[in-house]
Amino acid sequence: MTTIAFIGLGHMGGPMAANLVKAGHQVVGFDLSPASCDQARADGASIAGSAGEAVRDADVVITMLPAGKHVLSVWTGIVSAVKPGTLLIDCSTIDVDSARRAHSLAQEQGGNLQSLDAPVSGGVGGAKAATLTFMAGGAPEAFARAEPILSQMGKKVVHCGDAGAGQAAKICNNMILGISMIGVAEAFVLAEKLGLSHQALFDVASTASGQCWSLTTYCPVPGPVPASPANNGYKPGFAAALMLKDLRLAQEAALSSGATTPLGAEAAQLYSLFAAAGHEGDDFSGIINFIRGQTKT
Numbered sequence: 001m002t003t004i005a006f007i008g009l010g011h012m013g014g015p016m017a018a019n020l021v022k023a024g025h026q027v028v029g030f031d032l033s034p035a036s037c038d039q040a041r042a043d044g045a046s047i048a049g050s051a052g053e054a055v056r057d058a059d060v061v062i063t064m065l066p067a068g069k070h071v072l073s074v075w076t077g078i079v080s081a082v083k084p085g086t087l088l089i090d091c092s093t094i095d096v097d098s099a100r101r102a103h104s105l106a107q108e109q110g111g112n113l114q115s116l117d118a119p120v121s122g123g124v125g126g127a128k129a130a131t132l133t134f135m136a137g138g139a140p141e142a143f144a145r146a147e148p149i150l151s152q153m154g155k156k157v158v159h160c161g162d163a164g165a166g167q168a169a170k171i172c173n174n175m176i177l178g179i180s181m182i183g184v185a186e187a188f189v190l191a192e193k194l195g196l197s198h199q200a201l202f203d204v205a206s207t208a209s210g211q212c213w214s215l216t217t218y219c220p221v222p223g224p225v226p227a228s229p230a231n232n233g234y235k236p237g238f239a240a241a242l243m244l245k246d247l248r249l250a251q252e253a254a255l256s257s258g259a260t261t262p263l264g265a266e267a268a269q270l271y272s273l274f275a276a277a278g279h280e281g282d283d284f285s286g287i288i289n290f291i292r293g294q295t296k297t
C-alpha cells in the first residue's frame with residue numbers, strides 16, 4: 001500500500017483516484033470543487049483541506065488538472081510541502097513547455113524529488129474501467145517507480161523519453177487523430193456527391209490504404225461501425241472542445257520548436273470554427289456535418 005495524494009478529482013481524476021482506492025492504496029484527495037470532493041469521499045478517499053495538506057504524508061502525488069497554468073500553480077505550492085524523495089506525476093494534458101517547467105520545479109527543490117509527465121488517452125470510459133493508456137516522460141527511475149501505480153489505472157504504460165516526452169507523444173498522436181478524422185469526413189462527403197454509398201466506401205477504405213482509426217473505430221457516418229458516436233447523435237465520446245484543446249497545444253509546440261505542421265494548423269482552425277458554431281460538446285467526429293454544410297451550394 002502506498003499513500004497517494006490525488007489533486008484534481010474531476011471527470012478523469014475522480015474515477016482514476018477511485019481505482020487507486022480499489023487497488024488498496026491510501027488516497028488523500030483535494031479539489032477546489034466540493035462536489036468532486038464529496039464523490040471522491042464516497043469512493044473511499046480521504047479529503048484534505050488544501051493541496052499542501054493532501055501531499056504532506058504522501059509517497060506519490062498525482063495531479064489531473066485542466067491546463068498548464070493550473071499544474072504549475074499547484075506544483076509551485078506543493079514542491080516545498082512534500083516529503084524528501086516523493087514522486088510527482090502529472091497526468092493532465094498540458095503544453096510541453098509547462099510540463100518541462102513542472103519537472104524543473106521538482107528538480108530545483110532538492111530533496112531528491114522525482115517527477116513524471118504522464119498524460120492519458122482513453123477518456124472518461126477508460127478512466128472508469130482502468131483501461132487508460134499512459135504516455136510518460138521523465139527519468140527511468142521515476143518511470144520504474146510510477147509504472148506499477150499507473151498500471152492500476154490503465155492497460156498500457158509507455159515510457160516515451162525524458163521530461164515532456166509524454167506530453168509530446170500525446171499531442172503528436174492527437175494531431176494525427178484530428179487530421180485523419182477531417183480526412184475521413186471529407187472522403188465521405190465527396191462520396192455522397194459522387195453517388196457512392198457510405199457502406200461501399202467503408203468496405204473498400206477499411207481494408208485498403210485509407211484504413212485508419214478514425215474510419216474503422218470512430219466512423220463519422222452512421223451505419224458501418226455501430227458503436228461509433230455517429231450512431232448516437234454525435235454524443236461524446238471525445239468532445240470537440242478537447243480535440244481543439246489538443247490541436248492548439250500541438251500548434252503551440254510546433255511554433256516553439258520550429259516544426260512545420262500545415263495540416264495540423266488547418267485542423268485546429270476547422271475545429272475552432274466547429275466549436276464556435278456551438279458544437280463544443282459534440283463528439284469530434286461530428287465535424288463531418290460541419291464540412292457537409294460548408295460544401296452545400
Ligand code: NAD
Pocket residue numbers: 007008009010011012013030031032033036051064065066067070073074091092093094120121122123124238242245
Ligand atoms: P475536469 O474539469 O472534469 O477536472 C479538472 C478538475 O481540476 C476540476 O474538478 C477542478 O475543480 C480541479 N481543479 C482545477 N484547479 C485546481 C486546483 N488549483 N486545485 C485543485 N483542483 C483544481 O477535467 P477532466 O475532464 O477531468 O480533464 C483533466 C485533464 O485530463 C485535462 O488536462 C484534460 O485535457 C485531460 N484529459 C481529459 C480527457 C476526457 O475525456 N475528459 C481525456 C484525456 C485527457
